[in-house]
Amino acid sequence: MNFLVIGVLVVLQDAAVGSIKVVESYWTLKANELVVDEDMSKYGSKVLVPLVCGEAFEGQNIIWKRENKEELPLHGNRVFVILEERQGGTYTCYNTEGNYLNHTLVLVHWRYKKIIKGTPQKGYIHCSTNNYSGFFQCFWTWDETRAGKVEFVQITRSHTVGNISCRLEPSESSITCQDHAYCPYAEEMDHINLTIYFRSNYIIETYNLQFQISDIVKPDMVHIKKKNNILELQYPESWSTPFSYFPLRFQVKEIRCRRKRNCDCSKRRSKVGLTQKQQWPLKYGVTVCVRAQDGLTNSPWGEWNWYKPQMTAQDTQGYCHRSGCNMKKWMGHAKEL
Ligand SMILES: *[C@@H]1O[C@H](CO)[C@@H](O)[C@H](O)[C@H]1NC(C)=O
Ligand SMILES: *[C@@H]1O[C@H](CO)[C@@H](O)[C@H](O)[C@H]1NC(C)=O
Ligand SMILES: *[C@@H]1O[C@H](CO)[C@@H](O)[C@H](O)[C@H]1NC(C)=O
Ligand SMILES: *[C@@H]1O[C@H](CO)[C@@H](O)[C@H](O)[C@H]1NC(C)=O
Numbered sequence: 001m002n003f004l005v006i007g008v009l010v011v012l013q014d015a016a017v018g019s020i021k022v023v024e025s026y027w028t029l030k031a032n033e034l035v036v037d038e039d040m041s042k043y044g045s046k047v048l049v050p051l052v053c054g055e056a057f058e059g060q061n062i063i064w065k066r067e068n069k070e071e072l073p074l075h076g077n078r079v080f081v082i083l084e085e086r087q088g089g090t091y092t093c094y095n096t097e098g099n100y101l102n103h104t105l106v107l108v109h110w111r112y113k114k115i116i117k118g119t120p121q122k123g124y125i126h127c128s129t130n131n132y133s134g135f136f137q138c139f140w141t142w143d144e145t146r147a148g149k150v151e152f153v154q155i156t157r158s159h160t161v162g163n164i165s166c167r168l169e170p171s172e173s174s175i176t177c178q179d180h181a182y183c184p185y186a187e188e189m190d191h192i193n194l195t196i197y198f199r200s201n202y203i204i205e206t207y208n209l210q211f212q213i214s215d216i217v218k219p220d221m222v223h224i225k226k227k228n229n230i231l232e233l234q235y236p237e238s239w240s241t242p243f244s245y246f247p248l249r250f251q252v253k254e255i256r257c258r259r260k261r262n263c264d265c266s267k268r269r270s271k272v273g274l275t276q277k278q279q280w281p282l283k284y285g286v287t288v289c290v291r292a293q294d295g296l297t298n299s300p301w302g303e304w305n306w307y308k309p310q311m312t313a314q315d316t317q318g319y320c321h322r323s324g325c326n327m328k329k330w331m332g333h334a335k336e337l
Contacts, residue, residue, distance in 0.1 A: 020043075020044075020047065020048050020082060021043045022047070022048045022050065022080065023043065023047045023048065023083070025037035025039070029107070029152055029197060032102075032104055032105060033105045033151075034049070034104050034107070035108070035109045035204050036049055036109065045084060046082055046083070047082070048080040049082075050079075051064075051078070051080070051081055051104050053077045053078075053101055053102050054101060057077045057101060057102075059077065061075060061076070062076055062077050062079075062095065063096065063098075064081075064094075065092050065094070066089045066091055066092075067089050067090055072091075077093075083106060086108045086110070086201075086202060088106040088201075089202065106202070107151075107202050107203070108202055108203055109204045110204075113207070114200075115199075115205050116140045116148065116207070124207050125139070126139050126140070127139075127216045128217075128218050128300070129213060129218070130217070130219060130238045130239070131238050131246075132240040132246060134178055134179035134182025135177070135179075136177050136179075136213065137174055137175065137176050138174060138175050138194065138209075139173060139174045140196075140207075147200055148198050148200045149199055150172065150199075151197045151198065151204060152196075152197040153166050153194070153196050153197070154194070155177065155193070155194045155195070157193070158192075160189070161181075162180075164179045179192070182213065188212045188214055190212075191212055192210065193208070193209075193210050194208070194209045194211075195208045195209075214294070214297045214299060215299055216300070217300075218301070218302050219235075219236055219239055219293065219302040220236035220302060220303075221236060221303050222236060222250060222292045222305050223305070224306070224307040229282045230281060230282065231279070231280040231307055233252075233278045233279070233280060233290055234278070236302075246295075247295035248292040249275070249292065249293050249294075249295045250275050250276065250278075250290055250291070250292050251291050252272070252288060252289065253272050253273070254270060254273075254286045254288055255268040255287050255289060256285065256286060257287050257308065258285075265289030265306050282307070282309070285309060286309070287307065288306060289305070290304070290305055291305065
């Protein structure tokens, strides 16, 4: 009985070494970069990856090295390297004289999303623009525990032949893009398809987004100008023209913030008024918060701007003096909104 068990074990071990599977799913990310789709359930932690030095070197005696270290026990133009536990690497091939011929970086694509921060609900990459010029930016936040970098950015229009160029900002936390073929005056029929490939060690993670400019347009801050007792709500300079073709809608919130130097419009609860008019009557002692949204879509609201009346010494005195009797009236104003 004991002999039988030992015998079986030996056979199994041999079978395991000889049975490393050849990877079925792999693709070229860019020149000299091969990405293997990880599938532990299919292959286990080891998998064979086919590499070719080059078509021109068929039939030659070729030498292979990993990370330019010791020679691997592999010969010929077409070889299989063992990928173990996500340890990719740069495989370089040489002729027998030791001259460099070519190289391939082997990377592993897994399904996790760990290199940048986010959740499936909130998303990972956020794109935004302040007008309909075809310009936009996409942002993300690195996870501090992983040394991540952008390996590749792929961006296309879903149907039409677009021409979108992107560049990585020096902070490496955003890309700035321009759709050169974008026409602001025509209805946007197709989607922008953005895929960013992030890399950490030999791991590749892919992040895909599809959106239209009209989904991500977020106007800059509204300018507020006081004229007598009217507040004029002015379109941001960066907004697309003509304004009649690109109307904005405004949210207006009247709050009282006497003591705080800065009024945080987003945190103050108050009834919000909606208007497309560019005039707002100013009420005594009230701070007016305003933000804008594209008037024709449901894209994000811009940041709040506010108009806070300047209290002169006299105003303040008067205010203090009248606070007892006029407080209720002001609250009444806020409720009327
Ligand atoms: C080098 O290898 C790449 C694949 O990694 C291949 O596309 C390319 O044609 C090779 N270059 C030459 C000169 O054979
Ligand atoms: C978006 O781009 C990715 C990467 O190129 C591609 O796999 C996917 O099929 C594209 N999706 C659409 C809807 O075009
Ligand atoms: C894309 O647009 C830019 C700027 O207009 C231009 O320089 C470039 O040649 C265009 N590329 C293609 C492929 O059309
Ligand atoms: C659109 O916004 C970009 C970025 O702020 C700016 O450079 C460009 O001038 C704006 N376009 C128009 C028409 O204002």
